[in-house]
Amino acid sequence: MIISNNLKMYAQKLRSSNLRPTKQRLKICQFLFDRKKTFHFTVETLNKKINKNRAMKVSLATIYNTVEAFTSAGYLKEILTSKNKSYYDTNIKSHHHFYDEGSKELTDINYSQIKLSKVPVPPKGKKIKNLEVVIRIQK
Amino acid sequence: MIISNNLKMYAQKLRSSNLRPTKQRLKICQFLFDRKKTFHFTVETLNKKINKNRAMKVSLATIYNTVEAFTSAGYLKEILTSKNKSYYDTNIKSHHHFYDEGSKELTDINYSQIKLSKVPVPPKGKKIKNLEVVIRIQK
DNA sequence: TTCTAGTTTAGAATTATTATAAACTACATA
């Protein structure tokens, strides 16, 4: 069995956010972050993938807890494009999305691919936290 | 009792979308559209407002059905900025929003107040249905 | 007036999510 040498890194990262590197969290880290490309997921799909092989069962409650903890820690970003179900993104950089109404799939749009030449001033006493564009597409 | 002379108009509009102008739907139309300014709401708040006075009770199921029917017919727009709860907008024109993370309130941004100088090409075979900007703000 | 498809409704069912509380474990400290 080959143990990812990223494990130590993940453990470190987790500790730095006051999260204990439990085997459940490390397993989820590996699944989420041991890859070349970022991606979008729901708790439902993450749960299925994590528990596909019999190896070690991670409870649904822990999946929820972990996704919440990782989002608070800034390792994940929550995406609000869909009714009734939360989507998450392993791409935590500021970026935009295509949302396909048919397949309900999200695709990243690089931040530099959209340019805004005019942006409104926020209401008094408020600051802009971020600005995101969603482009809804269909056939 | 003064009967809004918009009632006939609403009845007509509803019929034109193959929706019978029932007293429930007309009541909801009056509440939603008999006003100068557009606004944002949830099913929960709409239900409370519609059933505030004893006059005539509209069931929650009908509130859901009607909001869904009006959205399909294009009289309302669904807004997806919030987790776990759907927001609707009586402003059906293409426009953008400020979303206040603190108060969880939406404020319209006129379409002309944001200008995009660069927009990506949609994936092959797909068309842009709409483009919306959400600017998250906080203190 | 009659007939019927469309609508409303109460309540049940479903779905996503959050809360609870007991068992477990990482890890600081002895």
Added chain:
DNA sequence: TATGTAGTTTATAATAATTCTAAACTAGAA
């Protein structure tokens, strides 16, 4: 290395929003 404890996991219950069901009702065509 052993012990204590706060943090974590887990099964399960609870909650919240929404959708479904099927019986009663009604708009409006004929």
